[in-house]
Amino acid sequence: MSSSENSQFKTALVTGGTDGLGRATAILLAQEGFRVFAAGRDAQKRAALEQFAEEHELPLQTLELDVTDDASAARAVGEAERRTGGVDVLVNNAGIAIAAVMEEITLTDLRKQFETNVIAPVRMAQLVLPGMRERRRGRIINMSSIAGKVAHPLMGPYSGSKHALEAVSDAMRLELAQFGIQVVLIEPGFIPTNINQASAGLSAMYMQNAGTSAYARTYSGFLEMWKKVVNRSRSKPEDCARVILHAIRADSPKARYLVTREAKISAAMKWLLSDRRMDRITLRMLGMHRDAPVKLPENIQSEIEEVARTR
Secondary structure (H helix, E strand, O other): OOOOHHHHOOOEEEOOOOOOOHHHHHHHHHHHOEEEEEOOOOOOHHHHHHHHHHHHHOOEEEEEEEOOHHHHHHHHHHHHHHHHHOOOOOOOOOOOOOOOOOOOOOHHHHHOOOOOOOOHHHHHHHHHHHHHHHHHOOOEEEEEEEEHOOOOOHHHHHHHHHHHHHHHHHHHHHHHHHEHHHHHHEEEEEOOOOOHHHHHHHHHHHHOHHHOOOOOOOHHHHHHHHHHHHEEEEEEHHHHHHHHHHHHHHHOOOOOEEEOHHHHHHHHHHHHHOOOHHHHHHHHHHOOOOOOOOOOHHHHHHHHHHHHOOO
16 A cells, blocks of 8 residues: 555444554544544543543544444444445454453353354454445454464453454455555554553452362462562553554554563564473463472462452
8 A cells, every 4th residue: 555545544443442552543543634533432531532522622422333243243334334425444442351260251251252252353354345345444453462463361262362362364465465454463462541451350259259169279369470570561552452553554563563662572482482381381381380389279279369459
């Protein structure tokens, strides 16, 4: 795509656009002159963002959207297209994270994880692509994660959904190239947002029962490691938003953009080290290596509760 064609990108639809990374992206795109539709389920968050946009005179409106519902998605895209004539950029940002070991996660929760993180981005893309193909331009930004490349214990459901999204995006990128439409993956490491609080709520049942689980040491070790990740994180949602803006504006965008120092280190380790070596490093980080001290179940549960309170 040439620079002149790229400059024709005028309208952006951001799912999960009223909070966290989505909100930061919606605001930045509006500040850069895009007409933005920030879509989300929470009416209060939509109202707060619209008030912010009005106070700062930004070309930003919000839409009610549940990405897991066919009718809601069709209404949101239809409204955006009615107001503007077409969506040039779709940012598939909405997502959830459920932390649980694979033996214990309910199939209902596993379906919810994949419905939100894999099926929903495809649903949204299918709605905007006919218009993009007709205009022979457009860009789809899919929010993945370094977890889509590197999986840790308890993150199997989330990592599995992001790994699937990576494969879906790779196929779409090839399929849509003939129409002048680019598909880009954004792969952040940990960035503090409200998705982490939401994840704690979605994962609460598994954490509450962790002390009596056969995987008690896994839960305890993961939460200890997670606390360290949270405490040393220096990245902000705006950092990711700037990468997304670059991916939209680039004449020939990369297929993938890593965000955060931790994500880049993890990706490098995954590429350089064998799976067996990575396993040993991860087990040691979790305190699950062969010579790790054995902990009593009651001590593990108290540790889990203490770490969970500080998340």
